[in-house]
Protein backbone atom coordinates (compact mmCIF):
# COMPACT_ATOMS: atom_id res chain seq x y z
CA UNK A 73 0.00 0.00 0.00
CA UNK A 74 1.07 3.58 -0.44
CA UNK A 75 1.97 5.08 2.90
CA UNK A 76 1.78 8.75 3.67
CA UNK A 77 4.95 10.22 5.17
CA UNK A 78 3.53 10.64 8.65
CA UNK A 79 2.37 7.04 8.64
CA UNK A 80 5.72 5.65 7.60
CA UNK A 81 7.33 7.72 10.33
CA UNK A 82 5.01 6.15 12.91
CA UNK A 83 5.66 2.68 11.56
CA UNK A 84 9.38 3.30 11.54
CA UNK A 85 9.22 4.21 15.19
CA UNK A 86 7.08 1.17 15.99
CA UNK A 87 9.51 -1.18 14.28
CA UNK A 88 12.40 0.47 16.07
CA UNK A 89 10.76 0.04 19.45
CA UNK A 90 9.84 -3.56 18.73
CA UNK A 91 13.39 -4.29 17.63
CA UNK A 92 14.79 -2.72 20.77
CA UNK A 93 12.47 -4.88 22.83
CA UNK A 94 14.49 -7.89 21.70
CA UNK A 95 13.60 -11.11 20.01
CA UNK A 96 12.11 -9.30 17.07
CA UNK A 97 15.23 -8.06 15.32
CA UNK A 98 14.33 -10.23 12.35
CA UNK A 99 11.42 -7.89 11.67
CA UNK A 100 12.38 -6.69 8.22
CA UNK A 101 11.69 -3.12 7.28
CA UNK A 102 9.73 -3.08 4.04
CA UNK A 103 6.51 -4.08 2.39
CA UNK A 104 5.20 -6.20 5.23
CA UNK A 105 6.15 -3.85 8.03
CA UNK A 106 2.69 -2.37 8.42
CA UNK A 107 0.92 -5.66 9.02
CA UNK A 108 3.82 -7.03 11.05
CA UNK A 109 3.66 -4.14 13.45
CA UNK A 110 -0.07 -4.33 13.93
CA UNK A 111 0.00 -8.10 14.27
CA UNK A 112 2.95 -8.25 16.61
CA UNK A 113 2.13 -5.64 19.19
CA UNK A 114 -0.49 -7.57 21.06
CA UNK A 115 1.24 -10.92 21.60
CA UNK A 116 4.37 -9.25 22.91
CA UNK A 117 2.55 -6.56 24.84
CA UNK A 118 3.95 -7.63 28.19
CA UNK A 119 7.53 -7.33 26.93
CA UNK A 120 7.29 -4.07 25.09
CA UNK A 121 4.75 -2.23 27.22
CA UNK A 122 7.38 -0.79 29.59
CA UNK A 123 9.21 0.99 26.77
CA UNK A 124 6.26 2.14 24.67
CA UNK A 125 4.78 5.58 25.26
CA UNK A 126 1.42 5.31 27.03
CA UNK A 127 -0.17 8.41 25.50
CA UNK A 128 -1.23 8.90 21.91
CA UNK A 129 -2.83 6.86 19.18
CA UNK A 130 -1.22 3.93 17.53
CA UNK A 131 -2.81 2.93 14.28
CA UNK A 132 -3.73 -0.72 14.07
CA UNK A 133 -4.71 -2.87 11.12
CA UNK A 134 -4.89 -6.62 10.66
CA UNK A 135 -4.35 -6.55 6.92
CA UNK A 136 -1.91 -4.68 4.73
CA UNK A 137 -4.58 -2.48 3.19
CA UNK A 138 -6.74 0.15 4.88
CA UNK A 139 -10.22 0.29 3.31
CA UNK A 140 -10.95 3.35 1.21
CA UNK A 141 -14.03 5.51 1.65
CA UNK A 142 -16.10 7.02 -1.15
CA UNK A 143 -19.13 8.95 0.16
CA UNK A 144 -20.97 8.29 -3.11
CA UNK A 145 -20.80 4.51 -2.86
CA UNK A 146 -20.30 3.72 0.83
CA UNK A 147 -22.99 1.58 2.42
CA UNK A 148 -23.68 0.24 5.88
CA UNK A 149 -25.64 -3.01 5.76
CA UNK A 150 -27.82 -3.58 8.79
CA UNK A 151 -29.51 -6.95 9.02
CA UNK A 152 -29.75 -10.27 10.78
CA UNK A 153 -32.51 -10.67 13.37
CA UNK A 154 -34.44 -7.54 12.39
CA UNK A 155 -37.90 -6.82 11.03
CA UNK A 156 -36.62 -4.80 8.13
CA UNK A 157 -33.00 -5.03 6.92
CA UNK A 158 -31.61 -1.73 5.64
CA UNK A 159 -28.76 -0.42 3.57
CA UNK A 160 -27.72 2.96 4.86
CA UNK A 161 -25.85 5.41 2.64
CA UNK A 162 -23.39 7.94 3.98
CA UNK A 163 -25.95 10.71 3.45
CA UNK A 164 -28.56 8.73 5.38
CA UNK A 165 -26.08 8.11 8.19
CA UNK A 166 -25.35 11.84 8.40
CA UNK A 167 -29.06 12.62 8.45
CA UNK A 168 -29.62 10.62 11.64
CA UNK A 169 -29.64 12.60 14.90
CA UNK A 170 -26.09 13.75 15.60
CA UNK A 171 -24.58 13.39 19.05
CA UNK A 172 -21.23 14.31 20.53
CA UNK A 173 -19.25 13.00 23.44
CA UNK A 174 -15.83 13.28 25.00
CA UNK A 175 -14.43 9.98 26.17
CA UNK A 176 -11.12 8.30 26.85
CA UNK A 177 -9.80 5.48 24.69
CA UNK A 178 -7.78 2.58 26.10
CA UNK A 179 -5.93 -0.08 24.15
CA UNK A 180 -5.41 -3.33 26.01
CA UNK A 181 -1.67 -3.10 25.29
CA UNK A 182 -1.39 -0.18 27.66
CA UNK A 183 -1.79 3.07 25.76
CA UNK A 184 -4.53 5.58 26.37
CA UNK A 185 -5.83 8.68 24.61
CA UNK A 186 -7.61 11.04 27.00
CA UNK A 187 -10.62 13.15 26.09
CA UNK A 188 -11.26 12.23 22.50
CA UNK A 189 -14.06 14.36 21.06
CA UNK A 190 -16.34 12.12 19.00
CA UNK A 191 -19.31 12.99 16.79
CA UNK A 192 -21.71 10.42 15.39
CA UNK A 193 -24.97 8.62 15.97
CA UNK A 194 -26.42 6.40 18.65
CA UNK A 195 -26.95 2.79 17.81
CA UNK A 196 -30.58 3.05 18.92
CA UNK A 197 -31.25 5.41 16.03
CA UNK A 198 -29.92 2.81 13.60
CA UNK A 199 -31.94 0.12 15.37
CA UNK A 200 -35.01 2.32 14.91
CA UNK A 201 -34.65 1.90 11.15
CA UNK A 202 -34.47 -1.90 11.20
CA UNK A 203 -36.35 -2.86 14.40
CA UNK A 204 -34.49 -5.72 16.09
CA UNK A 205 -36.55 -8.86 16.74
CA UNK A 206 -37.06 -9.98 20.36
CA UNK A 207 -34.60 -12.86 19.89
CA UNK A 208 -31.76 -10.49 18.98
CA UNK A 209 -29.48 -10.81 21.99
CA UNK A 210 -26.23 -9.50 20.53
CA UNK A 211 -24.80 -7.32 17.80
CA UNK A 212 -22.11 -8.24 15.30
CA UNK A 213 -19.95 -5.41 13.95
CA UNK A 214 -18.29 -6.21 10.65
CA UNK A 215 -15.32 -4.23 9.38
CA UNK A 216 -14.61 -3.60 5.73
CA UNK A 217 -11.12 -4.69 6.74
CA UNK A 218 -11.44 -8.44 6.55
CA UNK A 219 -11.49 -10.49 8.66
CA UNK A 220 -11.96 -7.98 11.50
CA UNK A 221 -15.22 -8.47 13.34
CA UNK A 222 -16.44 -8.13 16.93
CA UNK A 223 -19.60 -8.52 18.99
CA UNK A 224 -21.38 -6.87 21.89
CA UNK A 225 -24.29 -8.20 23.88
CA UNK A 226 -27.44 -6.15 23.38
CA UNK A 227 -27.03 -4.78 26.89
CA UNK A 228 -23.45 -3.67 26.16
CA UNK A 229 -24.43 -2.18 22.79
CA UNK A 230 -27.09 -0.08 24.51
CA UNK A 231 -24.71 1.52 27.02
CA UNK A 232 -25.31 5.26 26.90
CA UNK A 233 -21.92 6.24 25.49
CA UNK A 234 -21.63 3.63 22.80
CA UNK A 235 -21.36 5.54 19.55
CA UNK A 236 -21.14 4.99 15.83
CA UNK A 237 -18.59 7.76 15.33
CA UNK A 238 -18.01 9.56 12.03
CA UNK A 239 -16.10 12.53 13.47
CA UNK A 240 -13.05 12.73 15.66
CA UNK A 241 -11.88 15.97 17.27
CA UNK A 242 -14.11 18.08 15.03
CA UNK A 243 -13.11 16.54 11.70
CA UNK A 244 -14.40 13.64 9.63
CA UNK A 245 -12.99 10.40 11.00
CA UNK A 246 -9.55 10.01 9.36
CA UNK A 247 -8.92 7.01 7.16
CA UNK A 248 -6.44 5.41 9.55
CA UNK A 249 -8.95 5.67 12.40
CA UNK A 250 -11.64 3.86 10.40
CA UNK A 251 -13.27 6.24 7.91
CA UNK A 252 -16.03 6.91 7.55
CA UNK A 253 -17.38 5.31 10.72
CA UNK A 254 -16.19 3.24 13.67
CA UNK A 255 -17.60 1.86 16.85
CA UNK A 256 -16.75 3.66 20.08
CA UNK A 257 -17.33 1.89 23.40
CA UNK A 258 -15.24 3.72 26.00
CA UNK A 259 -15.93 1.16 28.75
CA UNK A 260 -14.11 -1.49 26.77
CA UNK A 261 -10.62 -1.89 25.35
CA UNK A 262 -9.80 -0.67 21.89
CA UNK A 263 -10.18 -3.99 20.13
CA UNK A 264 -13.96 -3.80 20.57
CA UNK A 265 -13.96 -0.42 18.75
CA UNK A 266 -14.26 -1.79 15.22
CA UNK A 267 -12.92 0.54 12.52
CA UNK A 268 -14.13 0.85 8.90
CA UNK A 269 -17.59 -0.35 9.83
CA UNK A 270 -19.36 -1.99 6.91
CA UNK A 271 -22.09 -4.05 8.52
CA UNK A 272 -24.13 -4.42 11.69
CA UNK A 273 -25.97 -7.69 12.20
CA UNK A 274 -28.36 -8.55 14.98
CA UNK A 275 -27.66 -12.08 16.20
CA UNK A 276 -28.89 -14.32 19.01
CA UNK A 277 -25.66 -14.60 20.98
CA UNK A 278 -22.24 -12.94 21.01
CA UNK A 279 -19.32 -14.86 19.54
CA UNK A 280 -15.58 -14.37 19.61
CA UNK A 281 -14.30 -11.43 17.61
CA UNK A 282 -10.92 -11.14 15.91
CA UNK A 283 -8.75 -10.65 18.99
CA UNK A 284 -10.94 -12.86 21.14
CA UNK A 285 -10.18 -15.81 18.87
CA UNK A 286 -6.56 -15.07 19.75
CA UNK A 287 -7.19 -15.20 23.48
CA UNK A 288 -8.54 -11.84 24.60
CA UNK A 289 -11.72 -11.60 26.65
CA UNK A 290 -15.08 -11.09 24.97
CA UNK A 291 -16.06 -8.75 27.76
CA UNK A 292 -13.21 -6.29 27.40
CA UNK A 293 -14.04 -4.05 30.35
CA UNK A 294 -11.28 -1.54 30.89
CA UNK A 295 -9.37 -2.59 34.01
CA UNK A 296 -11.10 -5.95 34.38
CA UNK A 297 -10.28 -8.07 31.34
CA UNK A 298 -7.20 -10.09 30.48
CA UNK A 299 -4.94 -7.36 29.24
CA UNK A 300 -1.24 -7.46 30.08
CA UNK A 301 -1.87 -5.52 33.27
CA UNK A 302 -4.34 -7.90 34.84
Ligand SMILES: Nc1nc2c(c(=O)[nH]1)N[C@H]1C(S)=C(S)[C@@H](COP(=O)(O)O)O[C@H]1N2
Nearest residue numbers: 130131132133134179215220249262263267
Ligand atom coordinates in the same frame (compact mmCIF):
# COMPACT_ATOMS: atom_id res chain seq x y z
N1 LIG B 1 -10.80 -2.95 11.43
C1 LIG B 1 -10.03 -2.85 12.52
N2 LIG B 1 -10.53 -2.27 13.64
C2 LIG B 1 -9.76 -2.17 14.74
C3 LIG B 1 -8.45 -2.70 14.77
C4 LIG B 1 -7.95 -3.28 13.57
O1 LIG B 1 -6.79 -3.74 13.50
N3 LIG B 1 -8.76 -3.34 12.48
N4 LIG B 1 -7.69 -2.64 15.91
C5 LIG B 1 -8.42 -2.43 17.18
C6 LIG B 1 -7.53 -2.11 18.29
S1 LIG B 1 -6.70 -3.38 19.05
C7 LIG B 1 -7.44 -0.83 18.77
S2 LIG B 1 -6.54 -0.47 20.17
C8 LIG B 1 -8.07 0.29 18.08
C9 LIG B 1 -7.00 1.28 17.69
O2 LIG B 1 -7.60 2.40 17.10
P1 LIG B 1 -6.74 3.33 16.15
O3 LIG B 1 -6.13 2.45 15.09
O4 LIG B 1 -7.72 4.33 15.64
O5 LIG B 1 -5.67 3.94 17.01
O6 LIG B 1 -8.79 -0.10 16.92
C10 LIG B 1 -9.46 -1.34 17.02
N5 LIG B 1 -10.27 -1.55 15.84
Ligand SMILES: [Mo]
Nearest residue numbers: 179180262263
Ligand atom coordinates in the same frame (compact mmCIF):
# COMPACT_ATOMS: atom_id res chain seq x y z
MO1 LIG C 1 -5.82 -2.50 20.97
